[in-house]
Amino acid sequence: MFRQPPKDAEISQPPTDTVSEIAFSPNSYLLAGSSWDNQVRVWDIQNNGTSTGKAAYSHEAPALCCAWSRDRNKGRMLDVATGQAVQIAQHDDTIRCIRFVEGDNASPIVATGSWDKTVKYWDLRQPSPLGVVTLNERIYAMDSLHPLMVVGTADRKVHVFDLNNPTQPFKTLDSPLKWQTRSLSCFVKKDGFAVGSIEGRHPVTGTFCTAGSDGSIVFWDKDARQKLKSFTNLGGPVLSTTISGDGKILAYATGYDWSKGFQHNDGTTKSTIFLHSIAEEDVKPRTK
Structure with missing residues (x-):
């Protein structure tokens, strides 16, 4: 049976179905969460651990990922201040990953990875992608800290990108793990990344x-x-x-x-x- 862990505060108004991803805003205590109940929610977290709902919007299908812009409190794009949401990306199959990939003082650029085997780059001010990268398999995981971006695919490949040349992988590696890649996370120093898998172990x-x-x-x-x-x-x-x-x-x-x-x-x-x-x-x- 479910039991609440001691000393940890539960979020107010939690999702009604499985959570797919959560992400803190890099500049505040705003927390976003996407869920299989088709919703993306944003909570405002206080220093004492209490939380209040800040914004929410619905997709037409389960929301599998969420991300924050570095300098704007928006996600896919939800304007937290106004509650307005607009479509910014389109693929031929499920979008599994989304990350803001702009550098300092750069245009608001979003990268999306899909089960249609493509990574697309989007300028939020334009309706068409800036660039498209076609890979050999479905995209299962992605992370970015400019200028580093890493993409994991269903064939256990990890594609490393230099975002100064975003439409061509800098190198492609075999995953060090034996099973399907589930998560990727760039190191803060941008000199490497961690890989997570379904097999229950990880690279330390x-x-x-x-x-x-x-x-x-x-x-x-x-x-x-x-x-x-x-x-x-x-x-x-x-x-x-x-x-x-x-x-x-x-x-x-x-x-x-x-x-x-x-x-x-x-x-x-x-x-x-x-x-x-x-x-x-x-x-x-x-x-x-």
Whole structure:
């Protein structure tokens, strides 16, 4: 049965179905979440862990991803101040990933990755894509910190892009993991990236966190290849995590992950989001 983890605050008005992705605004305590109930929601998180609904809008189908602009509180594009939402991208199949990829003082450029095997770049001021990259397989994961962008595909390839030349992969690598790529995350120093898979392990390669269907979250020091802190029994599979821009709040979504199909979804695993206050000693690399 579902039980709330101790000391972690549950988000107000959580999604009514499985959460696909959550993301903190890089400049504020605004938290966005996309869900299989077709909704994208935005919450305003307070320092004491309370939260209030800020904005929401509906898609015509499940929303599988969300992202924030660096200098605008918008997502796909939802203007949080006005509540207006407009379509900014179009693919021939499901859009699985979306990231803002602009550099400092640059135009608002969005990259989308789709199961139609393409990555498209969009200037929010224009209706047609700026560029299209066709890959060999469906896009399953993507992350970017300008000028680095990495894209994971269904054939266990990881395509590395230099966004100064965005329509041609800089290099293509085989995933170091044996199974399907589920997540990618660029290092803050932009000198590498982490890969997550369905097999339940990860590359321990800075500090970052991993989470999984075993209902646990682990903080790691990639340089020392050392586990820093573990949290277990979090009420169900952990579906997505995000850390606030100042590094003080960890948000994590729990719910049924559909790994065993519809017939095993008995409704006892609640779809929700929790907020965890990060203690410095839990994530600070330890002195050798």
